Amino acid sequence: MFGFxxxxxxxxYTQFTSKIRVLFGKEVVDxxxxxxxxxxxxxxxxxxxxxxxxxxxxxxxxxxxxxxKGTDLEQALAQQLRNLLxxxxxxxxxxxxxxVGINGSGKTTFAGKLASWLQKQGKRVLLVAADTFRAAAxxxxxxWGKRLGITVVLGKENQDPASVIxxxxxxxxxxxxxxxxxxxxxxxxxxxxxxKELEKMRKIIGKQLGEKKIVTLLTIDAMLxxxxxxxxxxxxxxxxxxGIVLTKMDGTGKGGIVFSxxxxxxxxxxxxxxxEKPGQLELFNPDDYVRELLG
Numbered sequence: 001m002f003g004f005x006x007x008x009x010x011x012x013y014t015q016f017t018s019k020i021r022v023l024f025g026k027e028v029v030d031x032x033x034x035x036x037x038x039x040x041x042x043x044x045x046x047x048x049x050x051x052x053x054x055x056x057x058x059x060x061x062x063x064x065x066x067x068x069k070g071t072d073l074e075q076a077l078a079q080q081l082r083n084l085l086x087x088x089x090x091x092x093x094x095x096x097x098x099x100v101g102i103n104g105s106g107k108t109t110f111a112g113k114l115a116s117w118l119q120k121q122g123k124r125v126l127l128v129a130a131d132t133f134r135a136a137a138x139x140x141x142x143x144w145g146k147r148l149g150i151t152v153v154l155g156k157e158n159q160d161p162a163s164v165i166x167x168x169x170x171x172x173x174x175x176x177x178x179x180x181x182x183x184x185x186x187x188x189x190x191x192x193x194x195x196k197e198l199e200k201m202r203k204i205i206g207k208q209l210g211e212k213k214i215v216t217l218l219t220i221d222a223m224l225x226x227x228x229x230x231x232x233x234x235x236x237x238x239x240x241x242x243g244i245v246l247t248k249m250d251g252t253g254k255g256g257i258v259f260s261x262x263x264x265x266x267x268x269x270x271x272x273x274x275x276e277k278p279g280q281l282e283l284f285n286p287d288d289y290v291r292e293l294l295g
Contacts, residue, residue, distance in 0.1 A: 081290045
């Protein structure tokens with residue numbers, strides 16, 4: 001992840017990192033410095049509650065004399081941000097990857113990138129296009145399959161997604177595959193419908209591949225920031241989620257979103273996705289991210 005923000009996520013580096021470095025260069029940290037930091041954190045979508053928690057602790061450290069100058073502030077802030085991400089880390093080792101998320105959150109693009117990422121590790125991947133309600137999703141995943149030389153199980157328009165997943169599981173069992181990626185529909189008509197749909201999918205996967213390790217990844221469009229939380233919470237409440245995938249990170253300056261997500265959803269960040277190319281995907285490392293975010 002070294003140099004990742006500066007090279008790949010230049011908007012975050014410009015709008016967050018460069019601004020915060022100015023504070024770290026101060027000879028004296030005062031109330032005005034903390035007010036400026038609060039403004040930067042909120043602007044980066046760190047979230048009101050999370051930001052206030054950070055500032056309150058820093059204010060105590062300033063008053064007690066632990067923080068006197070900018071370099072002290074940098075060390076104290078880095079420790080707080082690492083603590084916010086100190087939940088169980090995502091383990092990418094799995095047999096089945098079930099991708100969930102709202103329409104437009106970048107699920108299908110991530111499915112292709114994840115397939116490429118696993119392929120580079122020497123794994124034989126099978127893709128399942130279970131989003132049968134969006135014709136473009138079938139075509140898009142089919143194109144990823146052609147580009148990577150990976151087999152894609154395609155459904156027909158408006159076909160029951162669970163039936164496509166069943167076929168995918170059958171093919172996975174019958175072939176020499178060691179990674180199965182399932183791209184699901186992102187409809188959110190009602191929470192009840194979503195729960196039933198996801199429960200049906202999980203039941204089929206469990207029945208067919210019960211001995212395999214299955215992880216569920218939730219894609220969130222980083223550009224939507226706090227606005228994506230309500231829908232993300234519905235998915236989280238509807239099914240078990242093992243990790244968050246932040247997509248379209250190259251289009252936002254809101255690098256603080258990782259902290260508000262881990263605090264509000266209590267789910268580890270799994271991957272950061274940017275751009276449209278196969279290699280534009282990073283396994284999330286909390287320590288590296290904090291170090292790079294603070295420059």
